Amino acid sequence: MTSWMETQPAASSAASAGCIATPAHRGACARARPGGADDMAAMRYSQAAKARALQQVHALAANGYSRRGAVQHVAKGLGCRSETLNAWLRREASQQRGNVHHDVHGARLRQLERELQELRRLTAALQRALRAALDAKGEDASPKAPTPSGASQR
Numbered sequence: 001m002t003s004w005m006e007t008q009p010a011a012s013s014a015a016s017a018g019c020i021a022t023p024a025h026r027g028a029c030a031r032a033r034p035g036g037a038d039d040m041a042a043m044r045y046s047q048a049a050k051a052r053a054l055q056q057v058h059a060l061a062a063n064g065y066s067r068r069g070a071v072q073h074v075a076k077g078l079g080c081r082s083e084t085l086n087a088w089l090r091r092e093a094s095q096q097r098g099n100v101h102h103d104v105h106g107a108r109l110r111q112l113e114r115e116l117q118e119l120r121r122l123t124a125a126l127q128r129a130l131r132a133a134l135d136a137k138g139e140d141a142s143p144k145a146p147t148p149s150g151a152s153q154r
Helices: 023-030 037-041 047-062 067-078 082-137
Strands: none
Touching (some): 047 067
16 A cells, blocks of 8 residues: 555655755655645654744744734644644743743852852951961961850850
């Protein structure tokens, strides 16, 4: 039994069909396809292709299309289901929220690390100054164990 794909004539060029799928699937994309989910389930799109599709959706939405209309238009041109494109949009939004969260915490972490480094530098400088002052007086400059706050010193 032959599949539908085997019965279709090959197109002259995948690029002329506007295919943005991975090279392994370009031949299949260049052919006319029925709207069956089985054919679309086999498609795998590169990250660059997904990014271009998402840019097209955003551009259409900025030019007056509804989000749904933009998604349907781009999905039809791409040869995928609108649900697939919506999933890519949700993933993109999730990653952007995560990146903002990561960037804010990353900046705060870097600031705290700089402050810690500065405090360590100042502590070392104070310890050197204390040792120098105590050496000038002839006293022992070794650090002493701190006493508990409630204990009396004799």
